[in-house]
Amino acid sequence: MDRAGIETMLMNYYRHIDRDKIQFDFLCNKTKPGAYDDEIKNMGGKIYRTSGLNPAKYPKYLAYMKNLFAENPEYRIVEAHNGALGVYTLHAAKVNHIPVRIFHAHGASITKDWKLPIKLFCKSRLKANINHNFTCGIAAAECYFGKRVVDDGDYELIPNAIEVEHFVFNADIRKYLREKYKLQNKNVIGHVGRFMTQKNHSFLLEVFKQLSEKDNQAYLVLLGDGELMESMKQKARELDIVEKVLFVGNVGNANEWYQAFDVFVLPSIWEGLPVVGVEAQTADLPCVFSDCVTKEIGFSDKAQFVPLKAPMSGWVEALQSALSMKERSDNSALIREKNYDIKNEAIKLQNRYLKLAEET
Known part of the structure; x- marks a missing residue:
């Protein structure tokens, strides 16, 4: 558990x-x-x-x-x-x-x-x-x-x-966390998931490598742990992006981290209906999902799906587009309407x- x-x-x-x-x-x-x-x-x-x-x-x-x-x-x-x-x-x-x-x-x-x-x-x-x-x-x-x-x-x-009120966008929490981790001027790509093959962290790191070459303010935050965590840290070193990736680990305040993110990304090889997708959209985050994530999760107009077989540049463009969506608001009415x-x-x-x- x-x-x-x-x-x-x-x-x-x-x-x-x-x-x-x-x-x-x-x-x-x-x-x-x-x-x-x-x-x-x-x-x-x-x-x-x-x-x-x-x-x-x-x-x-x-x-x-x-x-x-x-x-x-x-x-x-x-x-x-x-x-x-x-x-x-x-x-x-x-x-x-x-x-x-x-x-x-x-x-x-x-x-x-x-x-x-x-x-x-x-x-x-x-x-x-x-x-x-x-x-x-x-x-x-x-x-x-x-x-x-x-x-x-x-x-x-x-x-x-989910407990909707815990995930609704909160500007004060966002400011606090971003100051604590010196993220004030960063474009923060966030991911929440166990380090296992299904979640496709290796692919995510490669996408982020290309994004960071186009955006020197890009920063990747990874929440979770698992059997592949150490190998993903090694991969970040090999890709020379280790200074731009924060491995937070398995923490109890994921709801606060959603506030600090600018974009949520889930490039999974497969999913059912991911809880993290519900949480991220409750925080009114732009979301970039792989096409292997069920379309049922895309109930916000800020959600988009990108084929895993798409060129890496397609993923970079999707993240750049998501980063341009700056406004955040209370999304709780939508979440309740969708029975979450x-x-x-x-x-x-x-x-x-x-x-x-x-x-x-």
């Missing part, structure tokens, strides 16, 4: 539900502590840690889950958020007679890494182990449930809602859970 897109979405809902009626407990497949652990425990949630999702050790995993459900007979709903590998938990829930088994789709594609054959097999087993289809967006629903399910409307859309206000959406989800529990 670190500060990443899905985890942050879960925490947004968890903070705003009535925890006297609904309680979230978390099943994590990594043993290391997460950034949200203490907050979860303070709100009454439990965190369980499995030994991992090694296919060769599935009997051990199944035994762990059997014990977990036997010791906690109050669980009526299990909801998986970790892509196709979520079928491990959902199958364990099915064989242990958990009545409500939800798969929550977040990605519009499946990462093509060495785990791909395993993921494809797991995806093929989802339908047999779930009885409710949740999704953050249409593209994610089509990826995991198929076009027929989408055409039939056999899914439930759960928006990646967590105060409203948490009540809807809470009522849905209660109804599902009553039906069992």
Whole structure:
């Protein structure tokens, strides 16, 4: 439970539900502590840690889950958020007679890494182990449930809602952060995302290299951490832009950093419906997304999509165009109109859970 897109979405809902009626407990497949652990425990949630999702050790995993459900007979709903590998938990829930088994789709594609054959097999087993289809967006629903399910409307859309008031443009916060980090005269390109292949940091650094050659005030700020962070720092050194790139790390004030940015960029290889895109547009930032990011996220007139296969110059021009949009204002009405206000959406989800529990 670190500060990443899905985890942050879960925490947004968890903070705003009535925890006297609904309680979230978390099943994590990594043993290391997460950034949200203490907050979860303070709100009454439990965190369980499995030994991992090694296919060769599935009997051990199944035994762990059997014990977990036997010791906690109050669980009526299990909801998986970790892509196709979520079928491990959902199958364990099915064989242990958990009545409500939800798969929550977040990605519009499946990462093509060495785990791909395993993921494809797991995806093929989802339908047999779930009885409710949740999704953050249409593209994610089509990826995991198929076009027929989408055409039939056999899914439930759960928006990646946020605490709107925390992200609305604030000139005072912008001034404070830009002064603190000596960014007053910079054209700040901002990115928020875990350092992993999906987020395409290597490409972003190459684009920024070309932008900085045309704009000596250009500055890149990267929020997040992950397994590729050190290699991206090395790449920045190799591109001779290290003095123009700030690696902030995994911080708890991303909402403030959006105020300091001039442009938000997300050149991802794939996305479902990224929370960061909602956050950035709430801050009324011009946004440059890759064409592999679902178009559903482009609800502001300051959002544009650039093909990943476009010449590098096309990306530079898009960023330059975005930098020319200087005016920022309160964008909260648009965000609420699009159903991304967590105060409203948490009540809807809470009522849905209660109804599902009553039906069992």
